[in-house]
Amino acid sequence: EIVLTQSPGTLSLSPGERATLSCMASQSVTSNYLAWYQQKPGQAPRLLIYGASSRATGIPDRFSGTGSGTDFTLTISRLEPEDFAVYYCQQYGSSPLTFGPGTKVDIK
Amino acid sequence: QLQLQESGPGLVKPSETLSLLCTVSGGSIGSSSSYFWGWIRQAPRRGLEWIGSIYYSGGAYYNPSLKSRVTISVDTSKKQFSLRLNSVTAADTAVYYCARQRNWNNQIGWSDPWGQGTLVTVSS
Numbered sequence: 229e230i231v232l233t234q235s236p237g238t239l240s241l242s243p244g245e246r247a248t249l250s251c252m253a254s255q256s257v258t259s260n261y262l263a264w265y266q267q268k269p270g271q272a273p274r275l276l277i278y279g280a281s282s283r284a285t286g287i288p289d290r291f292s293g294t295g296s297g298t299d300f301t302l303t304i305s306r307l308e309p310e311d312f313a314v315y316y317c318q319q320y321g322s323s324p325l326t327f328g329p330g331t332k333v334d335i336k
Numbered sequence: 337q338l339q340l341q342e343s344g345p346g347l348v349k350p351s352e353t354l355s356l357l358c359t360v361s362g363g364s365i366g367s368s369s370s371y372f373w374g375w376i377r378q379a380p381r382r383g384l385e386w387i388g389s390i391y392y393s394g395g396a397y398y399n400p401s402l403k404s405r406v407t408i409s410v411d412t413s414k415k416q417f418s419l420r421l422n423s424v425t426a427a428d429t430a431v432y433y434c435a436r437q438r439n440w441n442n443q444i445g446w447s448d449p450w451g452q453g454t455l456v457t458v459s460s
Contacts, residue, residue, distance in 0.1 A: 272452055275448035318384070321443075324386055327383050
């Protein structure tokens with residue numbers, strides 16, 4: 229099973245700042261089959277990125293994903309008030325599908 | 337716009353069976369080979385855990401950690417798929433989500449969209 233580690237656990241930033249979130253895998257993720265999700269309190273996760281770098285439909289271009297192998301990054305170029313949430317990475321390159329523990333982006 | 341909605345009891349006694357239904361609207365389960373249909377749970381203060389997924393033809397795939405207790409089935413005519421988890425304990429208390437999952441090169445891919453989730457508490 230691939231274990232995903234996300235850092236930092238919490239990121240305290242102000243609106244307009246850049247957020248950089250890390251996701252590291254215990255072994256190489258096949259074909260960069262990695263997704264990112266955003267979850268707000270009381271809501272289901274929402275898909276942001278798939279295939280490590282492809283934005284899902286309707287996702288603003290301030291969200292971008294990069295990386296390959298075992299190291300992946302989600303960048304939010306300029307934080308909007310609605311971006312403060314928890315972000316999860318998930319690999320789907322091998323079974324079982326696994327998720328990271330999440331990074332909380334909160335307002336500084 | 338495709339939507340998914342979970343339904344089922346919010347309280348289950350220990351050692352009994354948890355049963356949930358996911359109803360799909362705004363689209364069809366059986367019309368496309370492009371998707372799987374899956375269940376994911378999120379225990380309080382814990383992360384997300386994939387439970388299992390099913391293809392429209394009925395082929396199911398499970399997380400090995402739960403495989404001995406899980407059954408996922410599909411009824412394409414009713415646009416529903418279901419989850420049964422037997423011999424539940426307090427550790428199975430969680431918000432349970434259903435989701436559509438992309439079939440990517442014959443593998444279960446990313447989840448989008450998700451249902452709103454339903455909290456199931458295991459307690460006597």
